[in-house]
Amino acid sequence: xxxxxxxxxxxxxxxxxxxxxxxxxxxxxxxxxxxxxxxxxxxxxxxxxxxxxxxxxxxxxxxxxxxxxxxxxxxxxxxxxxxxxxxxxxxxxxxxxxxxxxxxxxxxxxxxxxxxxxxxxxxxx
Numbered sequence: 001x002x003x004x005x006x007x008x009x010x011x012x013x014x015x016x017x018x019x020x021x022x023x024x025x026x027x028x029x030x031x032x033x034x035x036x037x038x039x040x041x042x043x044x045x046x047x048x049x050x051x052x053x054x055x056x057x058x059x060x061x062x063x064x065x066x067x068x069x070x071x072x073x074x075x076x077x078x079x080x081x082x083x084x085x086x087x088x089x090x091x092x093x094x095x096x097x098x099x100x101x102x103x104x105x106x107x108x109x110x111x112x113x114x115x116x117x118x119x120x121x122x123x124x125x
Contacts, residue, residue, distance in 0.1 A: 007056030011122050013039040015048070023040025025073075029111060043103060043118055050114045050122070054106040061103065068096045068116045075110030079103075 017023040018037055028039060028051055031064045035055040040048045054077070070079060071093040078088045079094055081102045086094055104112075 007036050007058065009036050009038065009058070009123070010034050011123065012042050015040050015043050017042050017125070025113075029053060033034050038107060038114075038122055042048075046117050047115055048118045048120070050113055050116075052104075052105060052112045054112060056106060058104045060101055062101045063096075063098055063116065063120055065088075065098055066117045066120045067098050068102075068120065069114060070096070070104070071113045071115075073111040073113060075106065075108055075112075077110045078107070079114055080105065080107040081104065085110045 009043070019075075023041060025041070028041070030052055034053070036058075038050055038052040040050045042049050054097070060080075069077045070077065070088065072090050075092050077088045079088060079102065081100050082094060086098070088094055
């Protein structure tokens with residue numbers, strides 16, 4: 001009971017690329033075949049840029065001290081915040097304010113960039 005439909009997350013918080021190195025987001029996308037993959041790409045000052053390859057549902061969570069930016073590269077991302085659902089398509093972004101309960105859903109595969117402070121815990125506080 002319970003875990004049959006649970007999405008399995010593969011979250012990497014290591015910084016894949018150091019400063020002053022060219023990186024290609026498409027290379028990371030092409031090298032992955034997991035339904036839910038999250039990789040920190042780079043750190044810029046006190047923030048990190050992460051790539052999410054999402055298919056399924058993430059759990060409800062919040063970040064007490066950090067805002068979080070979602071920017072869709074491809075697909076449609078459903079972003080639930082409280083009672084509202086925001087649908088983001090390619091080229092669209094949304095900032096979830098700190099302290100807001102939220103979750104992402106992707107009925108079909110989605111590619112998204114996310115930005116938050118380096119100390120953010122992707123699964124929530």
